[in-house]
Amino acid sequence: MGTDYVHxxxxxxxxxxxxxxxxxxxxxxxGTTYAPGSRVLEAGCGVGAQTVQLVTxxxxxxxxxxxxxxxxxxxxxxxxxxxxxxATVDWRHADLLDLRGEKFDHVFVCFVLEHLADPTxxxxxxxxxxxxxxxxxxxxxxxxxxxxxxRSPSAQAVVDCLVDLQAEAxxxxxxxxxxxxxxxQAGYGDxxxxxxxxxxxxxxxxxxxxFTRKTFIAMVESVRERALAAGLRTEAEWAAGIRxxxxxxxxxxxxxxxxxxxxxxx
Amino acid sequence: MGTDYVHxxxxxxxxxxxxxxxxxxxxxxxGTTYAPGSRVLEAGCGVGAQTVQLVTxxxxxxxxxxxxxxxxxxxxxxxxxxxxxxATVDWRHADLLDLRGEKFDHVFVCFVLEHLADPTxxxxxxxxxxxxxxxxxxxxxxxxxxxxxxRSPSAQAVVDCLVDLQAEAxxxxxxxxxxxxxxxQAGYGDxxxxxxxxxxxxxxxxxxxxFTRKTFIAMVESVRERALAAGLRTEAEWAAGIRxxxxxxxxxxxxxxxxxxxxxxx
Numbered sequence: 001m002g003t004d005y006v007h008x009x010x011x012x013x014x015x016x017x018x019x020x021x022x023x024x025x026x027x028x029x030x031g032t033t034y035a036p037g038s039r040v041l042e043a044g045c046g047v048g049a050q051t052v053q054l055v056t057x058x059x060x061x062x063x064x065x066x067x068x069x070x071x072x073x074x075x076x077x078x079x080x081x082x083x084x085x086x087a088t089v090d091w092r093h094a095d096l097l098d099l100r101g102e103k104f105d106h107v108f109v110c111f112v113l114e115h116l117a118d119p120t121x122x123x124x125x126x127x128x129x130x131x132x133x134x135x136x137x138x139x140x141x142x143x144x145x146x147x148x149x150x151r152s153p154s155a156q157a158v159v160d161c162l163v164d165l166q167a168e169a170x171x172x173x174x175x176x177x178x179x180x181x182x183x184x185q186a187g188y189g190d191x192x193x194x195x196x197x198x199x200x201x202x203x204x205x206x207x208x209x210x211f212t213r214k215t216f217i218a219m220v221e222s223v224r225e226r227a228l229a230a231g232l233r234t235e236a237e238w239a240a241g242i243r244x245x246x247x248x249x250x251x252x253x254x255x256x257x258x259x260x261x262x263x264x265x266x
Numbered sequence: 267m268g269t270d271y272v273h274x275x276x277x278x279x280x281x282x283x284x285x286x287x288x289x290x291x292x293x294x295x296x297g298t299t300y301a302p303g304s305r306v307l308e309a310g311c312g313v314g315a316q317t318v319q320l321v322t323x324x325x326x327x328x329x330x331x332x333x334x335x336x337x338x339x340x341x342x343x344x345x346x347x348x349x350x351x352x353a354t355v356d357w358r359h360a361d362l363l364d365l366r367g368e369k370f371d372h373v374f375v376c377f378v379l380e381h382l383a384d385p386t387x388x389x390x391x392x393x394x395x396x397x398x399x400x401x402x403x404x405x406x407x408x409x410x411x412x413x414x415x416x417r418s419p420s421a422q423a424v425v426d427c428l429v430d431l432q433a434e435a436x437x438x439x440x441x442x443x444x445x446x447x448x449x450x451q452a453g454y455g456d457x458x459x460x461x462x463x464x465x466x467x468x469x470x471x472x473x474x475x476x477f478t479r480k481t482f483i484a485m486v487e488s489v490r491e492r493a494l495a496a497g498l499r500t501e502a503e504w505a506a507g508i509r510x511x512x513x514x515x516x517x518x519x520x521x522x523x524x525x526x527x528x529x530x531x532x
Contacts, residue, residue: 142522145524147408147411147443147524148443149444177522180467180468180520181467184518193520194465195465195522199459199526201447202446203446203458252447254443254444254447256524260465
């Protein structure tokens, strides 16, 4: 199930994911708490940005956090150790689907499906790890929901690079709108999906900085080298696009993005 | 300030606006109530879809509802008479800006600015009608927020027709994202804008029917004749686009749209 991680593994990327988790924690995790003693699988924990939320919002759970990248796991361990030193996490360096025979009460998957060539298959396999009645929670973005002022074809061109590179790598950064059918196709029942919308304007400076700049624009910036190397944009086009995108984070600018959060039951 | 009303004045359009108001009433009007005795101006009441909400959610207000179309006003009167026979509304057949000398505690404007060539000027003039400390509430959509599954270039082409025809008529159907800067430029203080997101999938059949079909697709359909007459699409292209858009309202389909609601103070 391994695919290229389109955003790359760099300190800037680690910082981006941490900023994102801080600013968005309530928005994304709101409504998700697990009872003490529940056995929970975090499938694809990355650098631990969401792991910190899971252990602090659901104290006393028996959490297994899995990732294919040893570097990310090391980062995740130190992040959790710093933010929640009392928490115990069973860290596993493994493929998501390499837990054959284990069973969980709940599965949590955040910003993972967008990178997979066959998300339905992944969801169906994760379902096998659930005890009957257990739930899966899936959170994904959808870059098609990114609308901003001022509008700019140059800015849209760099956003489209992110979408195109993700698609070339076999993923789908427009996956949020598909969560409901994906969960249904994978065999889950009681499927409920909700939009979780981020909107940033000058009256919300913490979101302008934490989301527009340090999450969204930073995410677009993370594919710059790949976009240039692939010849998708020239250096000048890239710079102009980023410059225009930054106007959405300046006086008079606005930015809107929707995440989708879905829950299904085995 | 008169402009062509891009959606046209037909029974189907009247029905669309009523369905829209019913399904969306809580989403759009939530948080908006005016104290009994307040003098409120509804600028551009159209067929009264929002007027019914204003008089039922804020009983006892002194409401003046204005529209440039005599036909729409007649429709609005009978709608309010049927839905809220006890309500008294001071109906005015006039241009929005033809109330010189009058003063209000609050102004309410819904789905009007998108049709205007100079929304900042309109907002600035409406500000003159407010008593100091009075508020304006503005609600607008943004067709750029329309994302759906399955994706389809044919479907997007018919949605784009709506955007293009609105732009040709001097309006802007991507105006929602601009509400914050527009209100600021028009001189309002304490400006707060919130997204109000509609998301419809098979688990929400009332929204699939009331919003995806009877609001959004119906709105796109309302410009069919104009789009064909303008040569923007052939009949076959139009039919294919609508067919694809309808898939978003069928099994396995989803639809997402964001309205923006802004409040400012004089």
